Amino acid sequence: MSSYRIAIFASGEGSNFQALVDAAQAGNLGGAQVELLVCDKPAAPVVRRAEKAGIPCHLFIPKEYSSREEYEAEIVNRLEELDVQLIVLAGYMRLLTPVIVDKYAGRLINVHPSLLPAFPGTNAIGQALEYGVKISGVTVHYVDGGMDTGPIIAQRAIVVGTSETEATFAKSVHSVERELYPYVVSLFAQGKVKLEDRLVTIAE
Known part of the structure; x- marks a missing residue:
């Protein structure tokens, strides 16, 4: 049986990329395999992670294209x-x-890195701490045309400690991301996630 093929888009350090690659190599990604890294920053550390893992890369520099649509069409061809x-x-x-x-x-x-719909957009961890929430967390969601507005697939809550800083809470958040994201991808690979009219259901 052929594997379930995924592409990972990343721009930075690549800790979640590595978590997914490690899960696939350990057989914990529901049969999914990482086929491609797409990265808009050829010098990003995630590229070195991909090369070490033997995963092909589609690298590009956005300013070399006339529009986002142009480089995305090129990406779609590769996908x-x-x-x-x-x-x-x-x-x-x-x-x-x-x-x-x-x-x-x-x-x-x-x-x-928040419990959407709370704190969408950039610096969600900082937003949550500034607001003073007692619980935040991680969300995996579908991507639509808005900013973090797609239907929610899975969430995991994290208690915010009384002496939490942005740096310390970020460690907790990223640790949960590295657990939750591979789990959700494994559900897709096993055909357990369904989306109907923005309602997400997950089979047992």
């Missing part, structure tokens, strides 16, 4: 060549256009 079934955003720092969002609707997911 189709590899028959990628799921796109997994893992610290990808660029907004996607309908070229990818519409093409991969229902097969495009993201991880966000």
